[in-house]
Amino acid sequence: MGDDSSLESDNFDWNTDDELEIESFNSLSSTVPSRQTITAASVEASSFAGPSNTKVLDHFISMGFPGEVVSKVIQEYGEEDEDKLLEEILTYSALESSSQQHQQVEPDPTSSEYAGSSWDDLSDGDSFSDEEMPKSVSRNDDTLLSLVNMGFKEEEALMAIERLGLDSSLDDLVDFIGVAQLVKEEDSLLPPEDKQQCSGHSKPRKRSLYEYEVLGKKKRKVSDKRTPCEEEDDGQTLNLPNPMMGFGVPNEPKSIITHRTLxxxxxxxxxxxxxxxxxxxxxxxxxxxxxxxxxxxxxxxxxxxxxxxxxxxxxxxxxxxxxxxxxxxPPRTILDAFPLLRKWWPSWDPRKNLNCLQTVHGSAQTTDRIRKKLESCEEFEEPSESVKKYVLEQCRKWNLVWVGKNKVAPLEPDEVEMLLxxxxxxxxxxxxxxxxxxxxxxxxxxxxxxxxxxxxxxxxxxxxxxxxxxxxxxxxxxxxxxxxxxxxxxxxxxxxxxxxxxxxxxxxxxxxxxxxxxxxxxxxxxxxxxxxxxxxxxxxxxxxxxxxxxxxxxxxxxxxxxxxxxxxxxxxxxxxxxxxxxxxxxxxxx
DNA sequence: TTAATGATGACGATAGCG
DNA sequence: CGCTATCGTCATCATTAA
Structure with missing residues (x-):
């Protein structure tokens, strides 16, 4: 739903200009769920003022927060800004946590959906392995010790353990603390104590609230039915606009949209x-x-x-x-940008644009392999279809240009500079x-x-x-x-x-x-x-x-x-x- | 001589689209 | 399903600096 025109979903005008409507954008927008729809599906904590109070309430409760805390915070802050609400709930919960019993915010680690997100744990898991630790009180102590050793305050660590439960992974605990710290700093605009974290840069300390939201939601869903991941995509499919021109680009006056509602x-x-x-x-x-x-x-x-x-x-x-x-x-085609390449550009290479300029460039080996392939069919008018296909594939992959007879090469830094x-x-x-x-x-x-x-x-x-x-x-x-x-x-x-x-x-x-x-x-x-x-x-x-x-x-x-x-x-x-x-x-x- | 730095090349998967 | 594009990482070798 990355479609830009979905921004038109409501009618509040803040700039009453002419509305230049583009057919393609409009037709796309109708196939795309509106923001309200998404909110109703509880995928996101949108700032949209939902019509029903219970929806917001349910949303947070489904994330594992105690109902009384949620309703209390909603009462105090209203339900307009769910992000703010979430912050407040987290803060409130943190304050109350010392008197609370073990609250389950995280989904059950044994649930199959949770395993689906284990890419996260696998990838940045460090030396701490969950299997090696017995699920007992000692595990609690070990975990606490680990967190403290990582530079977190003891009360922060304790709070996280209480909130997420003993079974949660160290990663999740670290994430939770990170989010809590972030929220805390957000909350008090006055300078907080900045000696709160270890100086090491071992792991990302800041995870999104999103992760907790999504997992929380999935937990609820998975209880009644385990759906394959391809089904009901949660509105997560992007649907990038095609052509990818945003609110418009120069040279394409028809593409320009001059109005949106923020x-x-x-x-x-x-x-x-x-x-x-x-x-x-x-x-x-x-x-x-x-x-x-x-x-x-x-x-x-x-x-x-x-x-x-x-x-x-x-x-x-x-x-x-x-x-x-x-x-x-700036020049819009390869040959306009680099006229000298025309001399060597074969007619069967249809590229007018380069692909994305990346941080690394093609190797001399690739150049060499391409030259050899081309030389092998030099006796003919044109290279064979398979050779052409290979060469074009490599040229597109590595952004190679024709700089000599049968010779392609990556761009020079100067040339990249100019293109950018x-x-x-x-x-x-x-x-x-x-x-x-x-x-x-x-x-x-x-x-x-x-x-x-x-x-x-x-x-x-x-x-x-x-x-x-x-x-x-x-x-x-x-x-x-x-x-x-x-x-x-x-x-x-x-x-x-x-x-x-x-x-x-x-x-x-x-x-x-x-x-x-x-x-x-x-x-x-x-x-x-x-x-x-x-x-x-x-x-x-x-x-x-x-x-x-x-x-x-x-x-x-x-x-x-x-x-x-x-x-x-x-x-x-x-x-x-x-x-x-x-x-x-x-x-x-x- | 060793240490630091620069250069090189091999390494698929994901996601959108028709 | 086939087609396409993609702000990259890592071990290793070569070169330069100390």
Whole structure:
């Protein structure tokens, strides 16, 4: 249901412009369940104000929370914002937990559905094995000891054990504590004690509330019937829009949609712009979207902007009317981008666009194998069908281009730079290796695409903006805004890689920026306290941009494509955490 | 001499679509 | 079912630095 037009589900106008209706989008929307439908199916904790109180109540009770706590919290906070409710319930439960008996929040670990999610436990299970531990009181002690050894506070560990039960795995306990910590920090906007976790980076500490919700729901379902996983997909199928043009792209005026309705608590400022790969494992975008205030993703393939494909989802609360592209418009075909290749491009290679630019490139072996295959049928007009098929398959897989007689080769870093919309030599110098250039570029934004989306900010902020850029990488957002002519007043850039920080810093100085660039090493150290300092120093942020790591989501990952809860990709929850803090603190810095 | 860094190539699965 | 695309990881070797 990634269909963009599902946003039209209600009629609240916030911008009464002409409504440019697109047939294809509309016809898609009718086949797609509306958000209300999904909410009713209790897949998500939507912020939608449901008509019936009992539904919300049941939803939380089905997740394993005690009814009286749920109703108490609902009474106090209303039922509009289920995310907030969940937080409150968790917090409340945590406070009460000392006097409570063992509560079962987690589904029965022996249930078959639970086993279905064991990819999670298998993949990041460390040395602690459940089988080795007898299910007894000593197990309780051992688990407690393990958690304390991992750096958690004893009361946190005890609370988690009480909440989840003795039989739950260490992983789940760690997750639970992580979520509780996250919620806690969210809850008190004042600086919390930041010495709460161990310094080790062994495992993702932040799991989603989603996991608990989904498992809780499945537990309920599985009790009456064990359904095969392919049946009733829970609305988790994505249905990526085809063509993947989001709310529209330049050069395709017919595709442009100028109006959408955002959920109430998603409306900015502050504006936010989140990016990740479009082709994720099932359910990932639903989770992302739900955390980001139920804003539906805008899926865009950058092949409509440049000569290379780049299928990405963007969740943002920016206006979508009156976008404009960066000029000059970049070349849209391979040969327009690289005219010299025409000389060697065979007529039987129909490619007009490159595939996604990734972090690694094809090997010389592949080039060699292709040359040998082609030479073997040099006596004929054209290679045989099987050879053509093999060569095209390899060329598409590795994004190879024709650079000589029977010779294909991967792109150079300079060429990738150009395709992605960065200035020439943006990633060159500063002691960065060629391999790392490929990696940094492969992880980056396509500047023209992002700039098109951000272009609406230009007239809104003629005096410049304050930007919080998480997971900045080589500064795709900064470059995009700069090329748009949006002055950058204060930029806080969070990026783990030192070479990337150097690249951004170097670009910042070369382009004679008037503002201030502050760079931070790690998102984890950007807590409420630090954020408050930064915001009071520069007067709040107008825009929060970030594309969190896709390592555990990307299709090319054969090893650890385990979804949003993977070590790197779970950093999405830090994006959410920080964005939520910025939103909550924004009124104080107007 | 060893240690750190860079470069290389082998390694399928998932999910959407017709 | 067949077809296609996919911001990647890891062990290992080569090279450079210490």
């Amino acid at each position: 959920p109430e608590n998603a409306i900015g400022p502050p504006y936010f712009y989140y990016e990740n790969v479009a082709l994720t494992p099932k359910g990932v975008w639903q989770t992302i979207s739900r955390f980001l205030y139920d804003v539906q993703p805008e899926y865009v393939d950058s092949k409509y902007f440049c000569a290379a494909a780049r299928k990405r989802g963007y969740v943002h609360n920016l206006p979508i009317a009156n976008r404009f592209p960066l000029l000059p418009l 919309g960065f200035p020439r030599n943006h990633t060159r110098g500063g002691g960065i290796s060629r391999t790392d250039r490929f990696k940094s570029l492969g992880n980056s934004f396509q500047v023209d695409t992002v700039a098109y989306h951000l272009s609406v900010l230009k007239e809104m902020y003629p005096n410049g903006i304050n930007l919080l850029s998480l997971f900045s990488g080589i500064g795709g957002a900064e470059v995009a805004l700069h090329r748009l002519g949006v002055p950058l007043n204060n930029v806080v850039s969070v990026e783990k890689s030192e070479v990337n920080r150097n690249i951004v810093r170097s670009w910042w100085e070369q382009t004679n920026q008037k503002g201030n660039l502050i760079d931070i090493d790690d998102v984890q150290q950007l807590d409420a306290e630090r954020l408050e300092q930064l915001m009071s120093a520069c007067g709040g942020f107008d825009l929060v941009v970030g594309g969190s790591p896709c390592n555990n989501l990307a299709g090319s990952n054969r090893v650890s494509r385990i979804g949003l809860e993977g070590t790197e990709s779970a950093l999405f929850y830090d994006y959410f955490r920080i964005l939520d803090l910025v939103k909550a603190m924004a009124p104080r810095f107007q």
